[in-house]
Amino acid sequence: MSVWHTGGTTPLDRLKSRYDRDLRCGECGYVDEEGEWQARTTGDRVDYRHLCPSCGAVERRTLKLRR
Ligand SMILES: [Zn+2]
Structure with missing residues (x-):
């Protein structure tokens, strides 16, 4: 999976950015x-x-990767 090494603009980074606004x-x-x-x-x-x-609560999200 080369997406891990392209740096900065991977689909995961975009997803993380979306979570960062939530x-x-x-x-x-x-x-x-x-x-x-x-x-x-x-x-x-x-x-x-x-x-x-x-309040110290922990929010969790799990993303399943598709290959
Ligand atoms: Zn809270």
Whole structure:
């Protein structure tokens, strides 16, 4: 999968950018303007995590990669 090495404008980066604009906490409604999703790649999935700085709740999203 060469998309991992093209740098900066991969589909995953675009997806992450979309998530970065969606940082409203599902628990308390706090919008973390300064925050970002932490992405971790595990095999054929990408796990995204965001820790709410207001209430400490962890939001998770999982993206399955298609090859
Ligand atoms: Zn919260």
